[in-house]
Amino acid sequence: MFSxxxxxxxxRANLFLLYDxxxxxxxxxxxxxxxxxxxxxxENQQALLVRYExxxxxxxxxxxxxxxxxxxxxxxxxAEMQILMFYQQAVQKxxxxxxxxxxxxxxxxxxxxxxxxxxxxxxxxxxxTSYYMGIGDDIVRAYEVAKRCVEEWPNAEIYCNxxxxxxxxxxxxxxxxxxxLKKGLDICSDGDVEYGLKSNxxxxxxxxxxxxxxxxxxxxxxxxxxxNLNYHNYAELLKSTGQYDEAIxxxxxxxxxxxxxxxxxxxxxxYKRNAKYQDAIDTYLLCLSxxxxxxxxxxxxxxxGDDMYSVASxxxxxxxxxxxxxxxxxxxxxxxxxxxxxxxxxxxxxxxxEQDEWEIWESVIPTLDNFSQAYNEAKALIEEATNRAKTQxxxxxxxxxxxxxxxxxxxxxxxxxxxxxxxxEAQMGLILEEMKKVIINHSTLYSSIEAQIISQYxxxxxxxxxxxxxxxxxxxxxxxSFIDFAPIIVEYSKVVEKRLRVLLAGRIPSNIKMLGEIxxxxxxxxxxxxxxxxxxxxxxxxxxxxxAHTGRLAKTDADNMRNILFTNGLLNRL
Numbered sequence: 001m002f003s004x005x006x007x008x009x010x011x012r013a014n015l016f017l018l019y020d021x022x023x024x025x026x027x028x029x030x031x032x033x034x035x036x037x038x039x040x041x042x043e044n045q046q047a048l049l050v051r052y053e054x055x056x057x058x059x060x061x062x063x064x065x066x067x068x069x070x071x072x073x074x075x076x077x078x079a080e081m082q083i084l085m086f087y088q089q090a091v092q093k094x095x096x097x098x099x100x101x102x103x104x105x106x107x108x109x110x111x112x113x114x115x116x117x118x119x120x121x122x123x124x125x126x127x128x129t130s131y132y133m134g135i136g137d138d139i140v141r142a143y144e145v146a147k148r149c150v151e152e153w154p155n156a157e158i159y160c161n162x163x164x165x166x167x168x169x170x171x172x173x174x175x176x177x178x179x180x181l182k183k184g185l186d187i188c189s190d191g192d193v194e195y196g197l198k199s200n201x202x203x204x205x206x207x208x209x210x211x212x213x214x215x216x217x218x219x220x221x222x223x224x225x226x227x228n229l230n231y232h233n234y235a236e237l238l239k240s241t242g243q244y245d246e247a248i249x250x251x252x253x254x255x256x257x258x259x260x261x262x263x264x265x266x267x268x269x270x271y272k273r274n275a276k277y278q279d280a281i282d283t284y285l286l287c288l289s290x291x292x293x294x295x296x297x298x299x300x301x302x303x304x305g306d307d308m309y310s311v312a313s314x315x316x317x318x319x320x321x322x323x324x325x326x327x328x329x330x331x332x333x334x335x336x337x338x339x340x341x342x343x344x345x346x347x348x349x350x351x352x353x354e355q356d357e358w359e360i361w362e363s364v365i366p367t368l369d370n371f372s373q374a375y376n377e378a379k380a381l382i383e384e385a386t387n388r389a390k391t392q393x394x395x396x397x398x399x400x401x402x403x404x405x406x407x408x409x410x411x412x413x414x415x416x417x418x419x420x421x422x423x424x425e426a427q428m429g430l431i432l433e434e435m436k437k438v439i440i441n442h443s444t445l446y447s448s449i450e451a452q453i454i455s456q457y458x459x460x461x462x463x464x465x466x467x468x469x470x471x472x473x474x475x476x477x478x479x480x481s482f483i484d485f486a487p488i489i490v491e492y493s494k495v496v497e498k499r500l501r502v503l504l505a506g507r508i509p510s511n512i513k514m515l516g517e518i519x520x521x522x523x524x525x526x527x528x529x530x531x532x533x534x535x536x537x538x539x540x541x542x543x544x545x546x547x548a549h550t551g552r553l554a555k556t557d558a559d560n561m562r563n564i565l566f567t568n569g570l571l572n573r574l
Contacts, residue, residue, distance in 0.1 A: 007037035008046045015053065030054060045075045049082065056086045059093065061106030065113040076117055087114060088127040095134035104135045111136070120145075122153035129161050139170045150180070156193045159184025163200045167207060177204040195225045202233045206240055222250070226404060228258040235266055244274040255482035256400045261287045265320055268327055277331040284327045287320070289385035322352055328378075329361050339374035341365050347378060399434035403484060406431065407548060421514055424548060425490065432470070432487050439473055449473050457571060460495075461502050467495045468571075475558055485558040486547035492561045493544040496537070499574045500530070515541050533573065536564045 014030035017023075031054055037047035048071050055064035068076070068083070076083065087110065094103045111128055118124045125145040132142035146162040149155075159180045166177035181201040188194045198221055205214035218237045221230040231254035238247035251267040254260075268283035325348030332341035342365050345358055406427050439446055449472045453465055460468065471491035478488070497515040500522075508521045519537050522530045530537075543561055546553055565571045 004037045004040040004044050004047070007033045007040065008044065008050055011037065011047070011050045011054075015050070015057075018057070027054070027057065043072075045072055049075070049079055052083065053086055056090045059090070059103055059106070061090060061094075061103060061110045064090070065106075065110040068110075068113055068117065073117075080118060080121070081123070084114070084118075084121075084123050084127060087111075087124075088130070091127055091131045091134070095130065104137070107131060107135060120148050120152075122149045125149035126153070126155070126158050129158060129165075133161060133165065139165060139168050143171050150183075154183070154187060156184040156188035156190065156197065159187075160193060160197045160200060163197065163204060167200065167203055174204055174207045178208065195221070195227075195230075198225075199229050199233055202230075202237070206233070206237050209240075211241060226257075228254045228260065228263070231257070232260075232263045232266060235263070235270075239266065239270050239273070244270050248274075252482050253404070256404070256484060259286075259482060261320060265323060265327075268324070272327055272331055272334075275334070277334045280331040281328060281335075284324045284331070285381055285385040287324045288382055318352065322348070322355065322357070325352065326357055329365075333361075333364060337374075338365050339368055339371040340378055342368055342371045343375040343378035346375060347382070399431045399487070400483065402431050402434065403428075403487060407484075407486070421516070425514075428487060428490050428547065432491055435474055435487055436470055439470070442473060442477060445476060446473055449476070460499065464495050464498045464502070467491055467498060471495065475562070479555060479558075485553045485555060488558055489543050489553055489561050490547050492558075492565065493540050495565070495571070496540055496574065503574065504530070515544060529573070533570060536568060536570050539564060 011030045011033035014026045014033060018026035018030065030050070034047055034050045034054060037044050038051070041047070048067055052064050052067045052071075055061070055067060071079075090107065090110070094100075094107055111131055114124055115128070126149045128136075129142050129146040129149065132138045132145065136142070143162070143165050146158055146165055149158045150162060163177040163181035163184065165171055166173040166180065178201065181197050181204060184197045185194065185201070188197060198217060202214060202217045202221060205211075205217060214237050218230075218234045222234045231250050235247045235250035235254060238244075238250060247270050248267065251263055251270065254263045255267070264283055264287035268280045268287060271277070271280035271283060325344055328344040329341045329348070332338070332344060341361070345361050345365070348355075349358055406424070446469070450469050453460070453468055453472070457465070457468070471488055474488045474491065475485075478485070493515055497513075497518065500515070500518050501513065504518065504521075504527065507527060508518065508525075512518060512521055515537075519534065519541055521527070522537070523534060540561065543553065543557055546557070
């Protein structure tokens with residue numbers, strides 16, 4: 001008589017093991033135990049609740065809806081928080097990881113079923129807001145349920161979402177957005193939600209052209225909460241006030257953390273406004289390729305230390321692609337590359353269908369008899385950018401945030417003192433360790449670079465080889481990225497520093513370890529043949545010292561370092 005209950009407990013135990021280990025065997029065991037419970041007692045309410053949880057885990061939202069229809073109303077009332085919690089998880093999972101038409105259709109059925117059961121219950125309205133803002137792709141419905149939620153259950157999280165919804169062009173109630181976001185701040189007790197409210201409020205101030213409030217809040221956010229979102233919004237503020245050079249720098253900082261298509265579009269637009277048309281074209285292409293590799297990455301939310309994800313509607317993805325193609329056409333026209341402009345317009349038509357904008361450009365672009373070559377070249381450029389973007393790190397770079405924090409703090413220590421340099425580079429070493437974790441995912445590249453270095457530089461000691469392998473692979477992975485190359489340049493400088501310490505053992509004091517100190521000793525005592533390399537050694541040390549300044553070291557600096565080591569042959573001479 002107790003077998004059915006025991007089967008339910010076995011199913012739940014396997015679910016706990018599944019969440020703990022993420023091993024498929026436990027979901028299979030949970031399903032088998034749950035099915036046995038329902039065979040023994042078809043109306044077993046607890047087994048039905050477990051089956052609902054299993055369906056949610058497997059993203060079978062249509063089946064989850066059918067299970068709810070089989071559960072007794074009294075049980076649905078008792079288990080409402082449990083049921084809605086799993087619905088919330090389903091929405092989050094679909095928005096972040098499994099954004100597909102099938103899951104949208106299933107969640108639409110499940111959402112309708114839950115509203116039939118729980119009516120306008122505020123917690124359901126709160127979770128449904130996230131659904132309609134994201135994969136549900138219905139911003140008007142999101143506005144309706146979010147308003148209903150805060151009317152009966154005022155809470156900071158939904159005020160935050162409601163403010164973002166009101167900023168959306170389809171709703172376009174900016175004053176209302178400001179009111180909701182300020183209400184959310186008045187009752188907020190969670191630091192992360194508070195910054196979300198402030199980030200959305202900054203966007204609202206920009207749209208409202210309230211520049212004094214926007215500047216004050218923008219400066220606070222980039223100072224107190226470094227993040228992709230805040231840097232991007234601050235760049236938008238600077239763009240709106242015509243401060244293009246500063247806006248470009250803040251866009252690059254945002255892209256240093258996460259290479260998302262929203263910021264790429266903003267950066268491309270700034271380049272275009274600043275008449276840097278070729279830079280604009282390159283960045284519009286990156287924007288399109290970023291979408292191809294990230295599916296629904298559009299309106300982004302970055303979690304410091306965790307993967308970046310996006311909550312985006314299909315219509316938003318469509319609109320940003322349209323803006324990117326329009327930008328490509330416009331920039332090409334400005335460069336008088338009319339065949340390329342025509343090619344991008346045709347490619348845009350093929351992907352996005354007819355638009356009023358295409359008719360406008362048709363009247364601007366001169367009539368061309370044949371633009372097939374330009375079409376093929378433009379298509380190849382988009383494909384090339386897409387393939388290149390696949391090698392990038394499309395998640396939040398924790399090491400990048402740590403680097404900016406370290407560089408920000410470096411202004412408070414005297415880096416002319418060698419002891420302080422040792423402290424700075426020890427912390428830089430921790431950042432390099434974070435960067436090196438990515439090498440695990442590039443084992444083929446690692447093996448290739450390792451073999452190349454062993455072949456070309458057989459006399460290097462093991463530590464110098466390892467530093468060089470790390471530097472080369474990190475350079476290769478990030479050579480098309482928007483990053484500060486400071487850690488990579490520091491790693492290259494460590495190759496030289498370590499090698500000199502080995503070669504000069506017994507010729508300089510044992511306590512002389514830092515590259516700057518070694519250079520002083522070589523110069524002071526005219527140590528041959530190394531005194532002949534002082535020009536290159538000082539250039540390397542200066543690049544290393546520049547690592548203490550945020551955003552100072554770009555790919556060109558890394559290329560200069562590599563030229564000294566490889567092209568000029570310093571590494572061979574060492």
